[in-house]
Amino acid sequence: MQKTALITGASSGIGYAIAKALQTEGYQLIVTARRKDRLLDDAQVEVFPGDLSTEDFQDKLEDHIFQKYGRLDYLFNCAGMLETGPIETINLERMTAMLRLNVEATFRLTYKILKRFRQQGSGHIINISSVLGTKVRPTAGAYAASKFALEALSEALRMELAGTNIQVSCIEPGLVMTELHNNWEVHPKESMNIHEPLDVGNIVDAVLYILRQPGHVRIPRLMILPKDHNI
Numbered sequence: 154m155q156k157t158a159l160i161t162g163a164s165s166g167i168g169y170a171i172a173k174a175l176q177t178e179g180y181q182l183i184v185t186a187r188r189k190d191r192l193l194d195d196a197q198v199e200v201f202p203g204d205l206s207t208e209d210f211q212d213k214l215e216d217h218i219f220q221k222y223g224r225l226d227y228l229f230n231c232a233g234m235l236e237t238g239p240i241e242t243i244n245l246e247r248m249t250a251m252l253r254l255n256v257e258a259t260f261r262l263t264y265k266i267l268k269r270f271r272q273q274g275s276g277h278i279i280n281i282s283s284v285l286g287t288k289v290r291p292t293a294g295a296y297a298a299s300k301f302a303l304e305a306l307s308e309a310l311r312m313e314l315a316g317t318n319i320q321v322s323c324i325e326p327g328l329v330m331t332e333l334h335n336n337w338e339v340h341p342k343e344s345m346n347i348h349e350p351l352d353v354g355n356i357v358d359a360v361l362y363i364l365r366q367p368g369h370v371r372i373p374r375l376m377i378l379p380k381d382h383n384i
């Protein structure tokens with residue numbers, strides 16, 4: 154049977170690359186992000202644009218998927234924002250928007266889809282966390298907090314779902330070349346001295362590795378770093 158996957162943050166970077174790869178693998182995809190014109194345009198791909206931080210949008214997205222397809226096999230939580238700075242001076246509006254998206258919106262969507270997975274008796278949630286879901290560094294406290302939260306949710310779910318056919322995996326990348334750092338004055342590859350950052354293809358390889366595991370195997374966490382990452 155054709156597998157169905159919902160990919161958030163699918164208009165650029167990691168989410169877009171996962172969408173391209175799963176399209177090639179023959180999945181039925183539902184892709185979402187705010188920028189409709191940046192989402193994959195293909196007969197096999199359902200484009201459902203909107204702001205994931207909005208409760209109403211999430212309700213419509215869920216209703217649409219389950220009315221049209223009746224089920225979902227994979228949820229890829231890729232949508233995310235990155236706002237950094239010392240806690241005393243970080244931009245408060247952008248920090249809270251990040252927490253709303255990375256934590257509240259991701260938790261809400263996971264909660265909703267998990268109930269559907271329970272009803273159908275199977276499903277797989279793949280979270281794009283970060284190496285900063287496992288360690289903190291100065292100026293990244295709020296972003297790391299959002300990814301620590303995702304790790305905590307995933308680890309609790311791993312235990313709550315043990316023995317079922319529903320699973321959760323967290324991918325924990327180091328620096329990946331995407332639009333996430335577009336507005337930075339100094340790109341982290343310079344400040345962190347990373348000569349060869351990861352590319353989205355490296356993350357796709359990690360995703361495909363997770364998806365190809367047999368039914369009795371679980372990959373709860375998978376960290377992937379560039380060679381020069383030294384903190």
Ligand SMILES: NC(=O)c1ccc[n+]([C@@H]2O[C@H](COP(=O)([O-])OP(=O)(O)OC[C@H]3O[C@@H](n4cnc5c(N)ncnc54)[C@H](OP(=O)(O)O)[C@@H]3O)[C@@H](O)[C@H]2O)c1
Nearest residue numbers: 162164165166167186187188205232233328329331332333
């Ligand atoms: N790049 C890295 O070095 C790196 C490392 C570790 C983890 N990550 C994580 O990887 C994930 C993907 O990031 P990326 O590197 O691929 O960055 P990206 O290219 O900036 O992609 C971010 C995605 O999130 C979507 N998004 C942002 N705000 C949204 C909102 N309110 N509603 C719906 N969608 C929204 C964006 O789409 P629209 O703007 O069109 O809405 C875009 O598709 C993030 O969770 C990030 O924290 C990235």
